[in-house]
Amino acid sequence: MERRAMTRVQRRSEPLPSDARPGSSRGSNRERGRAKLQELLQLDAARFGGVADALRGLLDGGGSSEPEIGEHLLQFFGRFFEEGKASPVRGRVGGSGKSDVSLHWWGFDQIHFACASRTADHETENGLLSGALGASVGHVIFKDLAAYLLRELDDYLLRNVVQLGKPETDLQSSLEKAAAIRKVANIIIGQLAAAEEVRKRLWLKKKFVFDTRYLIRIDLVPKELYPEIARNCAQVDEWVELFGIDGAQRDERGALPETFLEMHPTLTVDTRHFDDGFAARLLEALGDLEEKTDGVLVHGENFQALSLIHERYREKVDCIYIDPPYNTGNGGFVYHDRFPHSAWLSMMADRLGLAEGLLHDGGTLFVSIDGNERDRLALMAQQKCRRLQLLDTFVWVNNLKGRQIAGRGAAGTHEYVLAFGGPGRGLFTVPVKWATQTMPSAYKGFRYQVFEDERGPYVLKNELYNTNSRFNEKTRPNLVFNIHYNPVTREIRFSDVDETVEFEGFVKIPPHPNRDGKHRFHAWRWSRERILADSGDLAFVRKGRVYRIFTKVRDFAETNLKDLITDIFTSDGTRQLAQLFGHPPKVDYPKPVELVRIFVHQAPQDGWVLDFFAGSGTTGHAVIEANREEGSRRTFVLVEMGDHFETVLLPRLKKVVFAPEWKDGRPVRMPTAEEVERSPRILKVLRLESYEDALDSFALDAGEANEKKSECLSSRGDEAFILRYVVERDDGLRLNIPALRKIADPTSYRLRKPTPDSREPQEIRVDLVETFNWLLGLRVRRMWAPRQFRLDGEIRRCRTGLQLAGRLVRDAHGPYGFRAVEGELPEGQRALVIWRKLGGVPEEDDLLLEEWLHLEGFAQRLREFDVVYVNGSRHLESLKAPGDRWTVRPIEEELVCRIFDSTSS
Structure with a gap:
């Protein structure tokens, strides 16, 4: 009966039958109801503090309805479970006997996302009722769980407890019973909602950058670094594998001759193969990184990536092209490809809402889609993105043989690309020469004297x-x-x-x-x-x-773009990858480069192109190819969370940078001198913290965080600092990171992550410098290499305070470290960010900071900046000259504030 009752309660459209209602079984009694409720809630004072007292008063107070309360609570909350795990959607969509279409707007009450892969042994405890913040690592987070559960509770009580058709005497009793159930349920809902709110805030918080690396074209690298690069066997091994370089050119130690590097200017130096010191020296030597960076590649969930890069690219992007899952039910996609309409639209709506803020008024959003979700997507996008209007629907005839996906109707021969734009969007154009060669069926008449x-x-x-x-x-x-x-x-x-x-x-x-x-x-x-x-x-x-x-x-070099795309086929995308790799990589339905080039061309020649469903990297390939042919300098940003980021996307772009034409995994020809100059110079690669990483680093309170930190410090030494997210209950449900209240050494902060094959958790280093740059939206003009110093002399205390008797001397093993970053904030202010390793005595740290500023020449340049960020204490007022207007801001406060500034949304 218990299983039958739980099955029937899923149908909201009808009340429970009498034989399935709680309390109808003659065998139920007070002890059974209490035991079931105790088992369901797993009560303890820390998680559901007020529930036990409320139940004790209700269950021990007498009255015929007492045993039924536990049964009703079990039935109501149990409807959100499947095989012991939380399934909040079932209560409304999956359990409805009606068509999902009528409910598809309901999904906007939730956040839908794809999870990183996790093993069962290390999965966070699942279940809505498993306890506060033993949160399910599913694909749904409620934006307002309390409101949802209260609506569902009202519906449940009305249909299964009150039942308006009862006689008056029964109605009064039912109302009293419903009030008792609501009293207890409200306490449970309050606790669950608080836990869900923290989950939501962990999801919405800006994520840390875990790893930053650069792909740098070899001809930009100073020649004095060539010997170190040529001797790096890991880097040379990669070149041999990717580019088909003849291994016979290597010497007995595996090194290549430096002349080989000079003869192949499009070789890419991947800084992951070198130590941090080399990478820092190389970046400093390159000078203006902002001007030379032609692409940014982000390995992470796209909602998190869009949130992190938002400040940097706000209203700067000219063209967005995305190829999201079509929601057809086919497997193999990183993002689920068989959502209900509501869930798929909710997933898309949250991301398009962020993407809209990146486009300027003349920018355009292009979305590849098929007929399954085309109309719903068009309607949703215009409602959620108020600045964007549906400009055009392109028909892409991509498979004249026809394909059958839905299992009914005609075989499909085409897909669509929806174009959304703001008020400043002009005509769509395409180069005549390229169009006549690529799509002759549509542009065959474009030949003029x-x-x-x-x-x-x-x-x-x-x-x-x-x-x-x-x-x-x-x-x-x-x-x-x-x-x-x-x-x-x-x-x-x-x-x-x-x-x-x-x-x-x-x-x-x-x-x-x-x-x-x-x-x-x-x-x-x-x-x-x-x-x-x-x-x-x-x-x-x-x-x-x-x-x-x-x-x-x-x-006459360009003509108006038609809304019909011909002579470009789905199979072309797979064929192009096979030419690059020698075999088709395991990527489903990659888009052809020619298709994406149509939309890349809608960005100006110095514009920004974004793709946050990057897949195999077709958009980056299209931008590189267009830049080489047209002499343009478009910059691209790609976001992808799949494992093929490392195995397909990055190798693909390295190959395309190296040579313009490939066959059977080997270059057909090397680029001309002109093509070399038009090739990407620097590609920045980021790996982001995931939502699962944030959950793994959550502590219920600051005491637990400090305990975890102490355990880690005792095992690893004082150089390691473990970041834990905690809830500060004295201030509502505000999240904080206690370890960042004072940043003692910016290079030593880590997050802990469970590992499937070891009891010892993995510690992941956090790149605070890069994270802070993105949070500020900083356009980095100069990234100075970190430098270590020792004090040649001593610090003395005199009547007026501390005095430096000596000087700082550069020493690679010295205890004092400094690093500077120069750039521009989104509003145009010049900013200087100073990171330093603190010694523990604030007055001494400030004295050494002033000495370093004079030593490196920054003291004389401070008036060039509008704002100076520095970690630790920040008493730099003595360096201000008359008329200086620069201000000093603490990195710690700015960092934590910006990480959590969207979590109340």
């Missing part, structure tokens, strides 16, 4: 008259007139259409006849005034005994 006049080359496309018969002497009388042209002097005169006037030496050109059966003439497209003003852009061409007037098209 090129002429030249004193203003330069031009082609003749359209005649001056308006080809639409609706524009005639009735609708446009001011544009219907005779044109008189002198072929010798090129003078132009006019007369009314019914005048018989003739001018000596002039040829009379009447308006074009209208053959609609109702009107005499077509109207001209230009007025008399414009014809006189822009006569140099008109060509009077003699055809036999008459003249025809054409407009000269001087910008």
